[in-house]
Structure formats: C-alpha cells, structure tokens
Amino acid sequence: MDILSLGEKIKKLRKEKNMTLKELAGDRITAAQISHIERDKSHTSYELLEYLSGKLDVSIDYLLETKEMQSRKITDNLILQSEVYIKCNELENAQRQIAEVIEICKKYDLTDNYGKCNFLLATINLKNGNYSEAVSDFEKALYFFIKDNDTDNIFKCYLNIGNIYMKDGFYKGAISRFDFAEDVLDKSKNEGVESYKDLYSKMAYCYIKLDKSEKSLEYIQKVDSLDKKNSSMEEVEMISLKANNFLNMGKYEESKEYFKKALDILEKEDNKTGMASVYLTISEIYKKLGNRDKALEYSYKVYDIKKDSEDDYMMTGLFKIIEVYVENEEYEMAKKYCKIALASSIKGKNKLNEYRALRFYSDMYRKQNENNLAIEYLNKCINIISEVGNNKILANIYIDLGELYSTISKDKELEYYQKGVCMYRNLEII
Template sequence: MNILSLGEKIKKLRKEKNMTLKELAGDRITAAQISHIERDKSHTSYELLEYLSEKLDVNIEYLLETKEMQSKKITDNLILQSEIFIKCNELDKAKNQIMQVEKICKDYNLTENNGKCNYLVATINLKKENHSEAISNFEKALYFFIKNNDKKNIFRCYLNIGNIYQEEAFYKGAISHFNFAEEVLIDSGIENAEIYKELYSKMAKCYMKIDDPQNALEYIEKINTIDKQNDTKEEVELIILKANTLLSAGKYEESKDCFKRALETIEKEENKTDLANIYLTISDIYRDMGDTEKVLEYSHMVYDIKKSDEDECMMNGLFKIIEAYIDSEKYELARKYCKLALVSSIKYKNKFNEYRSLKLYSDMYKKQEEVTPAIEYLSKCIKIISELEDGKTLANLYIDLGQLYSGISKEKELEYYQKGVFMYRNLEII
C-alpha cells in the first residue's frame, strides 16, 4: 500500500532482486547515476526507463505511475473494500479504513475520492441512526462532488438528506432537498422513470404532512404522467420490431444490441416492489386527504402487481384495501379481502400479519355494532400478541377490549382497562 516515488520504486525492485548499483547500471549508465535516480536527485529519459524496466523485469507503466496516480488506484480499492465492510455491517472496521483513505486523499488532493469517503462516513452514521452527523457528512461530500460536477453523487446526497429530514418530520427541509435533487436529475438528463417516481412520491407525502394537498396532487399527477409515458409492453414491442428489421437487413450486431435492450427493459419491469411501494405511499396520501376511492384505486394496483409474490408489500396493499372498505362501510368486500389476508398469513406462518387480519375483523364488527364477534376476534389478537411479546400493542388491545365491554360488563371493562394501564406504566408510557 506504500506510495513510492520513481527512485524509491527502482531501489525497492533492485533490492528485491539482490542487484548492486553496478549490476543494474550495466554498460548503459554508471552506478553513481543510478544512485542519483534512486534518491530522486536526477530525471530520467523514457529510453532509460525502458532499459531499467527490462533489467528489473517490470512493466514500464509501473515506473511511469506518479504518486498521484498510485494514490488514486490505492484509494479506489480501499473505498470499494470499505463499501463491502458497510454492506456486511462491519461499520467500525469501515470507518477506521476510511479515515486512512481520507488522509491519502488530503495529501494528494483527490477531491473525488474525498467526497466518496465523506459519503461513506455519512452512510455509516445513517446506519447507526446518528442523523445530525450523517447530514454533516453528506454536506461535506456535496462540497467535493459539486467541485467535480459529479451529478449522480450530488443527487444521492440531496436525496439522503431529504430522507433524513422526512424521517425526523422536518418536512419543509425535506422538500427543499428533494427539490435540489429533482433539479440535478433534470440538469443531468437522467431519464430513469423509477427514480423520478420514487422522488415525486416522497415530495407528495411531505406536502401532505404540511397540509398542502394542491402541491401533493401535482406530484401525484407527475407520477401518473410518467406511468402513461412508460408503457413497458409497448416499448418492448417497438424495440423488438426494430431488432427484427435490423436482423432481416443483415445488421447482426445492431440487432443484437436491440434485443439486449428489450431484455433489460423486461427485467427492469420485473422489479415490481419499487413501483408497488410508490403506490402504497400515494395510497397513504389519499387516505390523509380522506379520498377513499383513490385509496382503493392505488391499493388495488399494489395488490394486482404483487399478488403472485404474496410478500409483505402485497399484504400492506391488502390491509389498505380492507381499511378503505371498512371506512366506506362496504363490509362484504372488506370481509372478502380480510379472508384473503388471513389465509395468506396462516399459509406463510406470519403471526403478526395474522394478528393484523383478525384486528381488522374486530374493527369491522365494532363499526357494525356487533360487539360479540368484535370481542371474539380481539381476544384472538391478544393471544397472538402475547406470544409475540409486543408490550405496547398488547396494552392497546386491552384498552380496546375494555371499551368493547363498556356496555356489557362493568367488571370486565374495569379488568381490561386496569391491565392496559398497568402495562403502560411498566413500559413508562404513562
């Protein structure tokens, strides 16, 4: 990992080969001249470097590499290794290595890699939930990325800072940074529809949180516009048509490139989870606005996209559908989807989703003022949550059960209220 001058490299190689100055000099040069070169006291010609590389059995490119070039290669590799440490959650090891890399970057003015180091330190702080430190490091990284006009990483910094502000409920700060991110995307000419949709869904949600539905709807409309412009099936058909035309004309390489593009487009579409998560966000926004029809529209889109996967994303879509049908008092449809959610939860042995399904049954019967089945389902929820040892949820369920007994049994009502309050006190909620 040592960064060596030309003279240091020649001396190191000569020593490794147990050669004297005279042996390396041969008939081409004097031993004294070699000594001067090794101490970086004199310059060498390209022809002399060719001679030395041959004698030392080394590639001339190695001798020609400046300290700056070496430092760039070394730091590139160490940064990649640090990223692996972070991916493997070896955060302290990554941070220690990045500190070494930063010193090399500072010594050799490697602004690009200095930016990457600060970005990785920010990522480590983000994983450790040190949000203020993460923001500080993202801002330092921005300085270097802006200096190098690295638009991709400038975008990533603004997006990450926006995400942190959104998580901390500082929605105006989040919007400001998401706007910066959007400007960088547009300026850089990036045409990745999924990136835009993810960004716009975040902006829409932030606008809803600051009670600005007009701007929220504007960004939702932008997402809808992107969806209309990106009909994957139609796009693939056009690419394949072009590929077949080129194939018929004997332009095999161009045809192959088109077929590869078509395949990449199809494979991109197969990653449905990102799109489904965006629709879940939009569904949440419409729920906050009280627009049940739109909640159902986007929740059904999530379910349709993910029903073949039967994963957590699909379940979240299902639960939103059920809640919307309960809100709009369409109980038969709510029961239909509740049954689907419960069957899927039991099939995959997901006890928490089983609880969520049963709780929705209870909520539905409570809203219909059918207290007995509401109590029955809530009791099943309590049994599951007790097994999962989720204290806060269990306390809430006891309070809910006490409310259900309020018109039936004062004794039971008081019993479950006391259980709930006792748990709240143990959890230091009250």
C-alpha cells in the same frame, strides 16, 4: 497498495525478484547508477526505462505512474469498496476504509474524492440515525461536488438532506432541498426516471403534510406519468471478492470494473426497495385524501414488487391492502390477504406482524357482529403480545375485549376493563 516513487518501485520490484544492484544493471549501466535511480537521485531516459521494465517484468506505464496518479487509482478503488461495505451494512469496515482514503486525499489534494468521502460518512451517519451529523457531512460534500460540477452527487446530497428534514417534520425545509434536487436533475444529462419518481413522491408527501392537497396531487400525477426493477447478494459477494483480489494485486482498473459491477447490482436492489417506498408514500397520501381506490392500487404495486422477498415493505403493503378492503366492507378479499399476511408472519417469525393479521380478523368479525369469533381472535392476540411484552398493545386489547363482552357477559366486561385500566395506570397513560 503503497504509493511509490519511480525509484521506490524499482527497488521494491528488484528485491521481490531477489536481484542485486549489479544483476539489475547488467551490461547496460553500473550498480551505482541503479542505486542512484532507486534513491530518486537521478533521472532516467525512456530507453533505460524500457530496459528496466523488461528486466523487472512490468510495463513502462506502471513505472511512469506518478504518486498523484497512483493515489487517484487507489482512492477510487477504496471508495468503491467502501460503498460496497455500506450497501452490505458493514459500517465499521467502511469507516475504517474512508479514514484511510481521507488521509491520501489530503496528502495529494484529491478534492473530488474528498467530497465522496464526506458523502459516504454522511450515509453512515444516516444509517446510524445520527441525522444532524449526516446533514453536516452532506453539506461538506456539496461544497466539493459543486466545485467539481458533479451533478449526480449534488442531486444525491440535496435529496438526502431533504429526506432528513422530512423525517424531522421540517416539511418546508425538505421541499426547498427537493426543489434544488429537481433543478439539478433537470439540468443533468441523465434522464433519472427512478430518481424523479422518488423525488416527486416525497414532495407530494410534504405538501400533504402542509395541507396543500392540490400541490400534492400535482406531484402524484407526475409520478403516474413516469415509469418501474432484483438481484442476488451471492453474486455481489463473488464479484466483490474478485475486485478485492485485483486490488491487492495492484490491478486497479480491473478492480474498479468489478466494484462497479457489484454496485450496479446493489443499485438495482435499491431501485426495487426505493420504488416500494415511493408507492407506500403515494398510497398513504391517497388514503388521507379519501381516495381508497388509488390507495389500494399503490398498495398492490408495493406487494407485487416485494412479494418475492417477503420483507417489511411487502408486509406494509399487505396490511394497507387489508385495511382498505376492511374499510370498504369487502371482507372476503380482506380475509384472503389476511391469510397471506399471517402465513408470511409465521414463516418470518415476526410476532408483531402475526398480531396485526389476527387483529384484522377480529376487527372484521366485530364489524359483522360475530362477536364470539372476534373475541376468539383477540384472545390469540393476547397470547402473542404477552410473549412480545408490549403492555400498551395488551392494555388496548383488554379494553376492546371489555367492549365486546358488554352484550355477552357483564362480569367479563368488568374484568377486562379493569385489566386494561390497571395497565394504563401502570404505563402512566391515565
């Protein structure tokens, strides 16, 4: 992946073929002339380049590629490779690669790729939870993207800065960045349906946090008026392997195409996860607005999208479904989904999710005045939370057990209240 002058290329190829200066010169020119060309001391005619390309078994286009053209191809490919590393959570590899790209960009004044590097560094900082550094890198990237009128990446920068502000509770700042992002999206040629849905759900969330319900509903309705997408990581690994092989062989265009294929697959994965995130946000908004039916509808959408992967999004969707059914006193439906949540939690060896499912069972039995069954499930919760070591949750369970025993056994009631209060004191809650 060296960036070479014409002379350096000819010398490198000649040495790879174990040819002497005289052998390369043949009857066409002298060894001294070849030496001058290899040291970039003299210019060559097109006819001589045809002769040299034939002797060295390469294309004339390869020989004619300037250092700037080579730097462009190499940095394009390394940036794509860095993106794949980031998607696969190999952040150290990505940072190492980006540092290499930045040096090449500085040397050959590749401003657009320098902007992409800042964007990728911001993405890494975002993944590592370094939010102020991420904002700074996104703003640096914006400078270059605006300069090059790169609307796709301008949109992504505004969206990401808005996401960070939203996470920090700076909702007005988030909305201003989302407004900028919407303006960019409106002007771009790409329809960006998924992008609009993600953007509108976030704006709806910010407005509900600012107690502007009408505005929030306006953006939810925009999401409703739009339209909804899975892939295999094994395929990504195979495609990336081919891309790396082409890159090492100097076949930059082929490498670039394979990196793009890998990214397309990863983007589809992100769409699925992204839409789950959108629907969870909308579900939460409807719940806060008191519209349980709509909250349930969007929780089901999350579950439907992610049930094959059984990840955190699926579990969150399931628990939201259960929560609504419990609030609606539709206990049979709630138990049906509790059973699914419990099985998935045990399968995934996630003790906290197992606790949450069992806790729902206990709450349901308590609401139905079946206190002995409610106590039985809380005792199962104690075993799990003791294993996890979360004393705050454990203290809450003891207080709840005290309340349940109030109509059954005064001794047990006092015992569990004392346990809970003692733990609260140790945790300095009271």
